[in-house]
Amino acid sequence: MKNRVLASGAALCAIIAATPAIAGEIDGIVVDSSDTIALQAAQIRIIELDRVANTQRDGSFIFADVPAGTYTLEASYIGAPTQTLRVDVPETGRVRADFALGGDNASEILVMGQGANQASALSRKRASDVVSDVITRDAIGQFPDQNVAESLRRLPGVNVLNDQGEGRFVSVRGLDPDLISTSVNGVSLPSPESDVRSVALDVISSDIIESVEVKKSLTPDMDADTIGASVEIKTTSAFDRQKSYVSIKGEGSYNDYSDKLTPKGSIDFSTRLGENFGVTGGLSYYKREFETDNIEADDWTEEDGLIYSEEVQYRDYDVERERISGTLNFDARLSDSTSLYLRSLFSQFDDQEYRRRTTFKLGDAMVSGSGKQVVFSDTDPSDPDAEPEVEVERDIKDRFERQRIRSLSFGGETDTGDWHAEYSVSWAKSTEKESGSVDTAKFEHKFSDEGVDVGFDYSDPRKPLYSIISAPDSFYDPATYGLDDLELTALSDAEDEEYAGQFDLGRSFATDTGEFTVQAGFKGRWRQKSYDKRAEFYEKDDFTLADVEGEQTYRLIDIAPVASYHGATEYLDANMDDFDFNSVDTDFDSNAEDYTIDEDIMAGYLLGRWDSATLRVIGGVRYEHTSNDINGNEVLLVEEGGQLPDGSEAGDDTVLVTPVNYKRKYGHWLPSLNLRYSPEDNLVFRLAGYRSLVRPKLSKLAPRFSVEENDDGERDGEFGNPNLKPYEAWNFDASAEYYMSSNGALTAAVFYKDVKNFIVDTIQEEDSWLGIDFDEASIPMNGDSAKIYGLELGFSQQFNMLPAPFDGLITQLNYTYTNATGDVPTDGDMNDLREIMLPSTSKHTMNATIGYDKGPVSLRLSGTYRDKYLDELGDVAEEDRYVDDHFQLDLSAKYRLNRNIQFFYEWVNINNAKYFAYNNFASQRNLYQYEEYNWTMKFGAKVTF
Numbered sequence: 001m002k003n004r005v006l007a008s009g010a011a012l013c014a015i016i017a018a019t020p021a022i023a024g025e026i027d028g029i030v031v032d033s034s035d036t037i038a039l040q041a042a043q044i045r046i047i048e049l050d051r052v053a054n055t056q057r058d059g060s061f062i063f064a065d066v067p068a069g070t071y072t073l074e075a076s077y078i079g080a081p082t083q084t085l086r087v088d089v090p091e092t093g094r095v096r097a098d099f100a101l102g103g104d105n106a107s108e109i110l111v112m113g114q115g116a117n118q119a120s121a122l123s124r125k126r127a128s129d130v131v132s133d134v135i136t137r138d139a140i141g142q143f144p145d146q147n148v149a150e151s152l153r154r155l156p157g158v159n160v161l162n163d164q165g166e167g168r169f170v171s172v173r174g175l176d177p178d179l180i181s182t183s184v185n186g187v188s189l190p191s192p193e194s195d196v197r198s199v200a201l202d203v204i205s206s207d208i209i210e211s212v213e214v215k216k217s218l219t220p221d222m223d224a225d226t227i228g229a230s231v232e233i234k235t236t237s238a239f240d241r242q243k244s245y246v247s248i249k250g251e252g253s254y255n256d257y258s259d260k261l262t263p264k265g266s267i268d269f270s271t272r273l274g275e276n277f278g279v280t281g282g283l284s285y286y287k288r289e290f291e292t293d294n295i296e297a298d299d300w301t302e303e304d305g306l307i308y309s310e311e312v313q314y315r316d317y318d319v320e321r322e323r324i325s326g327t328l329n330f331d332a333r334l335s336d337s338t339s340l341y342l343r344s345l346f347s348q349f350d351d352q353e354y355r356r357r358t359t360f361k362l363g364d365a366m367v368s369g370s371g372k373q374v375v376f377s378d379t380d381p382s383d384p385d386a387e388p389e390v391e392v393e394r395d396i397k398d399r400f401e402r403q404r405i406r407s408l409s410f411g412g413e414t415d416t417g418d419w420h421a422e423y424s425v426s427w428a429k430s431t432e433k434e435s436g437s438v439d440t441a442k443f444e445h446k447f448s449d450e451g452v453d454v455g456f457d458y459s460d461p462r463k464p465l466y467s468i469i470s471a472p473d474s475f476y477d478p479a480t481y482g483l484d485d486l487e488l489t490a491l492s493d494a495e496d497e498e499y500a501g502q503f504d505l506g507r508s509f510a511t512d513t514g515e516f517t518v519q520a521g522f523k524g525r526w527r528q529k530s531y532d533k534r535a536e537f538y539e540k541d542d543f544t545l546a547d548v549e550g551e552q553t554y555r556l557i558d559i560a561p562v563a564s565y566h567g568a569t570e571y572l573d574a575n576m577d578d579f580d581f582n583s584v585d586t587d588f589d590s591n592a593e594d595y596t597i598d599e600d601i602m603a604g605y606l607l608g609r610w611d612s613a614t615l616r617v618i619g620g621v622r623y624e625h626t627s628n629d630i631n632g633n634e635v636l637l638v639e640e641g642g643q644l645p646d647g648s649e650a651g652d653d654t655v656l657v658t659p660v661n662y663k664r665k666y667g668h669w670l671p672s673l674n675l676r677y678s679p680e681d682n683l684v685f686r687l688a689g690y691r692s693l694v695r696p697k698l699s700k701l702a703p704r705f706s707v708e709e710n711d712d713g714e715r716d717g718e719f720g721n722p723n724l725k726p727y728e729a730w731n732f733d734a735s736a737e738y739y740m741s742s743n744g745a746l747t748a749a750v751f752y753k754d755v756k757n758f759i760v761d762t763i764q765e766e767d768s769w770l771g772i773d774f775d776e777a778s779i780p781m782n783g784d785s786a787k788i789y790g791l792e793l794g795f796s797q798q799f800n801m802l803p804a805p806f807d808g809l810i811t812q813l814n815y816t817y818t819n820a821t822g823d824v825p826t827d828g829d830m831n832d833l834r835e836i837m838l839p840s841t842s843k844h845t846m847n848a849t850i851g852y853d854k855g856p857v858s859l860r861l862s863g864t865y866r867d868k869y870l871d872e873l874g875d876v877a878e879e880d881r882y883v884d885d886h887f888q889l890d891l892s893a894k895y896r897l898n899r900n901i902q903f904f905y906e907w908v909n910i911n912n913a914k915y916f917a918y919n920n921f922a923s924q925r926n927l928y929q930y931e932e933y934n935w936t937m938k939f940g941a942k943v944t945f
Contacts, residue, residue, distance in 0.1 A: 023510070024089040025417045027062040027336070028097040030055045030075055035242050039101060040120070041127035042077040043681070047084075050613040051515060054127040058239035064417025065510030075099040076681055078126065079119030079743035079798070094336075114810050114853040114860065115743050115798045122745050122796065129618055130217040130674055131686055131733045131749060133157075137210045137236070147323070148209060148233065149201035155214055156747075156792045156814035157229075159845050159866050162886075162915065164292050164319060165933035168200045171840045172214060173751060173790060173818055175228035179694050179727065184233045184407050184428075185343040188223065190496030192403040192430035194531040194593075195699040199430070201231075204347050204405065205325035207249070207266040207284035210236045216751070217674055217688035217733045220605040220620035221504060221521055224670045224692045227729045227755060235327040235345060236270060238278020244271040251904070251940025257291040257555075257933060258318070264288075264938070276333035283326040288936075292317035293556050295463060295930045300879075300921040303367060307922045308374045308456065310363040312464060315355055316554040316562065322350040340412035349403040354396070355440075356552060358559040360454065360466065361391035372459040375469065378452040390452045393444040394481050394545055396563035399437040399489070405430045420506040420519070427499050434492040441568035443481035443545040450474070461925045462916050465557050478545035478561040485582065486572060490534040498527040514612030523603045529698045530596040535589040537582035538572065547571055584637070587655040588706070591635045595702035595720075598629040599695070616676040625667040626695065630722050632703035634658040634772070641711035660703040662722040668693055682741070686749075688733040696724040696759055700780040705772055717777035719769050725757040725782050735792075743810075744797030753788040758838075760824045763875060786822030786838055808854025815846045824873060834877060842867040842885075858894040863887065871917060881928050884916040900945065906938040 030042040038059030045052045046063060048071050053061045068091040076082045080101040087097050117136055124134040133155040149167035153160040160167035161177065169177035177198035182189045189199045215222070215230040222230060246269045253262045268282030294315035301310055325347040333339045365376035366388040380386040411424025453469035474480045506519030548567025552560055572579065607620025636645070636656045644650050672690030679685075695701075701724055707717040735749035760783045765776050794814040800807045820841040823833035837843075844867040851860040865887045872881040889910040896902045915931040 023065045023067050024092055025062065025064050025094040026066055026071075026073070026087060026089060026097055027060065027094055027417075028099065029059040030061070030077070030099045030101060031059055031242055032080075033100040033102040035100065037241050038239060039077055039123075040240075041123040042075055042099070042101065043127060044099075045074045045076075045613055047072040047074055050513060051510070052611060052613045057234075057237060062415060062417050064508060073097050073099075075101060077101050077119065078122040078739060078745075079115060114851045114858060115800070118796055118798060118810065118812070119743050122739060122743070124211075124213070125745075125747075126684060126737065126739055128213075128215075129219060129616065129676065130215050131688055131735050132213055132215045132217075134211060134213045147202040148204045148206050148212060151206045151209075152201070152212060152214065152231070153864055154812075154847050154849070154862070156749075156794050156847075157216070157790075157816040157818075157845065158214065159840070159842050159869075161840060163200075163202070164317065164931065165290070165909065165915070166202055166321075168202045169198055170201060170231060171842075172216070172229035172231075173753075173788065173816070175788065175820070175838065176840045178697060179227040180229055180231060181223060181226040182231045182233070183223075184345050185235060185409050186232075186411075186424065187407045187409050187426040187428050188225075188498060188500065188525065189405060189407065190428055190430045190498050190527065190529065192405060192432040192494060192496065194432065194492075194494035195697065197695075197697055199405075200403075202323075202349065204233070204345075205266070205284040205286060205323055208235055208268065208282040208325050208327050208345075210234045210240060216749075217686075217731065218672050218690045218692060219618050219674055220607040220622040220670070220672055221519065223523070223603070224622055224624055224668070225694055227692055227694050227727060227731065227753060235329060235343060236268065236280045236282065237329060237341070238270050238272055238280045238331040240280075241270050245269060246945040247942060248944075249940065249942040251938050253286075253288060253936060253938045255288070255290040255934070255936045257293075258289045260289040262287045262289050264940070278331045279329070280331075281326070281328040284324070286321075286323045288321045288323075290319055290321075290933060290936070291553055292319065292931050292933050293554055295556065295927065297464065297927045299363065300919065300926050302922045306367065306369055306374050307924065307926065308362075308367070308458065309464070309926070311359065311361050312456070312466070313357055313359045314554065314557065314559045315357045316552055316559065318354045318553060318565070320352040324348045337416045338412060338414045341410070343407075343409050345405070345407045347405045351399075351401045351403075353399050353401075354565045355399075356550070356554075356559070356562040357393075357395050357397075357440075358562070359393040359395070361393065362454075364389040364391070365454075369455075372457060374456045374458065376454045376456070378447045379449050387448055390447045390454060391444060392447065392475075392481070393442055393484070394562060395440045395442040396548070396565075396568050397438065397440045398566060398569045399434065399439050401432065401434045401437075401492075403430070403432045418508050418510075420504075420508065420517070422504040422521075423502070425499075425501045427497075429495070429497040431496070432492070432494040434489050436569075437489045438569045438572065439487055439489045441486040441548075441563065441572075442484040443478075443563070444484045445474075445480045445482070447471075447475070461918065461927060462914075462930045463556060464927060476561065478549045481545040481561075483540055483543040485585075486538045486540075486568065486579070488536045488538065488572065490536050491532060493532045494530070496527070496529040498525055500525045514610060514615075517609040517611075518607075519609065520606045521604065523601075525599075525601040525603075527599040527601075528596065529599070531594060531699070533590060533593045535586060537585040537589075538579040539582060540575075540579045543571070543575075543579075584653045584655055587657070588635060588637050588708075591633045591655075591657045592706040592718075593704060595630070595632040595699070595704055597631070597698045597702060598627075599698070600627045601625070614678050617674070619673040620671070622670040622672070623667065624670065624693070625665070626726075627665045628663065628701070628722075630662045630664075630701060630703055632660050632705070632720060634660050634703075634705040635707070637706075637708045639709065639711045642709050643713065660705065662703055664722070666726075668726075668728070682739040684737040684739075686733065686735045686737075688731075690731050692729050692731060694727040694729075696721075696726060696780075700724060700759065703770075705770070707772060707774060707777075715774045717769070717772065717774040719772070719777055719779045721780045724759060724780060727755055727757055727759070729753050729755040740797065742798060742801055745794070747792070747794040749792040751788075751790055751792070753786075755786040755788065755822070757782040758786045758822050759783065760873065762825050781825075783825070784823040784833060786820065788818065788820040788838070788841075790816060790818035790820075792816045805854065808852045808857075810851040810853055812849040812851075813847070816844070818843055818845075836873065836877075836880070837870045839870050839872070842869045856896040858892075858896070860892040862890045862892075864890075874919065878921045879919050881917055881919060884918065886913055886915075887911070888913040900943060902942045902944075904938075904940060904942065908936040908938070909933065910935060
């Protein structure tokens with residue numbers, strides 16, 4: 001349904017008076033000339049009245065209040081010749097006007113192939129009410145992307161944050177993923193993870209998606225809980241196509257590191273049971289096995305000209321991920337004016353991770369060396385009384401985690417031409433659950449005066465490697481390493497559930513120069529997010545690494561001996577009664593992170609919309625009222641000999657748990673204005689300004705107050721902040737779009753955002769927080785304002801005007817510059833601020849695709865680049881964590897045997913792009929984290945009916 005615009009009472013009366021007393025209606029549908037698909041976002045114009053409408057996803061359009069007479073309708077769509085049609089409108093009643101666009105080769109131009117995908121995306125961008133970018137279903141299939149997040153990185157201004165080589169979280173225009181909202185079929189998706197609002201889009205398979213639209217400006221009828229963009233995912237509708245459709249896809253996936261061939265398959269269908277009822281759905285399955293070689297370092301130190309890390313970890317990851325996604329949708333037309341839908345989504349993401357880790361803890365070692373070569377020893381010949389120590393820890397994590405996302409929505413639309421109504425109710429629930437995982441079993445030995453000398457070579461800042469210069473045989477003996485502790489995640493249960501209902505009503509008035517609409521609506525959202533954790537700690541003196549020894553798969557260096565995948569889990573299960581249960585650590589960790597938060601949002605808006613052939617104005621105001629009911633725990637650990645709250649002395653380590661509850665309410669007025677000016681069909685200018693907000697992370701808002709007090713009375717704490725204010729932003733956008741007569745476009749956009757109440761984690765010293773005294777504590781606080789501005793450029797073109805064989809070439813290029821800065825405390829002092837790049841912000845991002853699509857052959861080579869970005873803040877600037885720039889090449893090749901059968905081959909991460917995070921301690925790059933995964937190849941076939 002169209003969005004509508006606000007007008008004054010006097011203007012409204014004048015418009016109503018101008019409405020023709022005798023008028024009919026024009027409606028119709030636009031399809032490709034092969035009558036295969038409905039064309040969404042085709043532009044229909046009544047030339048004599050200068051009135052314009054854009055087709056809906058089922059290809060339909062309607063003009064109301066058209067004075068009786070003869071008119072010329074013009075239909076245009078990117079990549080297809082413009083068509084005209086003469087119609088006679090009666091004094092009352094409705095006349096039908098249908099279009100079939102594309103010419104003789106419509107199946108090639110508008111239905112299949114890279115050109116059809118580009119035409120669909122550009123047409124939707126041109127027709128949009130807001131600044132936006134779109135990627136459509138078949139375009140997603142043109143890239144070797146494993147999930148929705150990876151598909152989105154092809155769009156201007158979109159950056160993807162990877163996890164072990166796979167895209168997870170989406171950042172738009174350099175903003176933190178928590179500042180991006182995500183919805184599926186209009187339903188806001190809650191987050192399955194306990195500590196974020198953002199949704200990791202690797203949970204959703206790209207195979208079940210019809211389109212994804214990234215809206216970068218807002219209108220009053222949209223949820224205002226975004227600053228970066230609103231990511232709107234849509235699954236298929238039975239009315240997207242004119243004919244029944246079934247597609248079956250099967251493939252194998254091979255990762256070079258894991259040396260495993262794993263399956264992937266999908267099936268989707270669309271069918272109409274008569275003219276007015278249809279069913280569509282899909283099911284996707286993907287199993288992926290891969291390995292990651294990782295090095296991490298921390299606690300960087302400079303001493304006597306040597307720069308080294310006091311803790312270095314070598315991590316060997318072996319991971320199996322299994323993803324199942326499905327949709328089932330029903331669509332019905334009850335009449336010419338009313339349609340209903342029922343849409344459902346289910347996605348399950350299983351992650352089995354085995355991590356073997358060898359850690360060197362060198363803070364108490366004797367240090368020597370020169371340049372980039374540093375030696376750590378457990379003896380000090382110059383001081384017989386010294387007791388230097390080299391601690392080596394070898395551990396295993398055997399963790400299985402399951403994430404699920406479900407959504408269900410029922411709604412409809414009534415459009416009589418002058419009255420427009422939309423209505424829906426929805427439910428969505430996301431969960432993340434882990435139970436019975438060993439996370440982790442740590443085996444350690446502290447070498448002291450045993451002749452251990454370990455050398456580290458720091459000449460490669462990405463890969464500091466060690467060598468054992470001298471050591472006793474016991475260094476390599478797994479029986480040397482006894483159990484320090486074993487942490488069992490008995491339960492980690494995060495749930496995020498939301499119910500919503502909305503109703504929108506608008507009234508349109510036709511005038512001699514265009515159409516004016518007034519619209520109002522209401523939306524209620526009722527959300528509850530909770531996290532319940534039980535971590536159990538066990539000890540056993542005679543349990544050693546020798547009891548669970550396995551074989552490594554690590555390639556960077558020899559880190560043996562290591563534990564086996566399941567050894568610690570199986571040993572614990574078989575010998576549970578022989579382990580000592582640590583009740584103190586269990587009680588503390590099991591209560592410190594628990595919380596439950598209710599978040600209810602009531603919203604209403606009023607807007608107005610003016611539409612003519614050249615100008616569209618959408619403006620109005622939205623009000624959102626938020627109420628929270630927040631529950632957590634104050635958890636106090638007092639060591640033996642410390643003072644308890646009642647003044648007595650603790651006879652043993654003691655954990656005290658006190659439930660905490662806070663309630664609060666607040667409201668925001670959120671005006672917005674979007675202008676779209678099109679002096680010619682192929683030229684569009686946009687200007688937008690709007691106010692928006694993002695509520696704090698619920699995990700930071702939760703009153704989780706954990707304090708550890710030692711026997712000297714020193715108190716260290718980690719606190720949530722139930723008084724956090726939401727992020728508030730004024731946003732401004734301007735863009736120009738030129739659509740070429742062939743299938744292509746040139747686009748440019750600038751943007752500016754002024755964000756207040758930016759939230760940062762601070763370290764506070766010797767103070768009190770909500771009545772709790774501490775000597776040092778970590779507390780999230782609202783910081784100063786942040787400024788974001790930047791530029792987006794895009795070019796896409798299908799070169800069908802070139803002579804054969806070059807007429808099959810197609811290209812897409814986009815570049816985004818973002819400057820995003822804010823002020824944060826220095827050393828926890830809110831009065832001493834320093835300027836930083838905002839987290840997850842890359843100044844430069846770029847995507848380039850060169851394709852060839854002609855006859856049965858389709859080739860596509862894609863490169864994605866993003867600049868470095870700030871990942872986490874350190875206590876001081878030189879400890880800030882940055883992620884290095886990333887460039888990745890992917891290849892997709894397809895061969896169509898006939899209209900029904902297509903073979904394909906995909907090569908992901910051709911250039912073995914790696915992950916590198918670092919700090920700038922001592923004016924040089926120093927390792928925080930390094931990972932490499934190597935390439936993945938896929939091959940298979942797709943059959944359509």
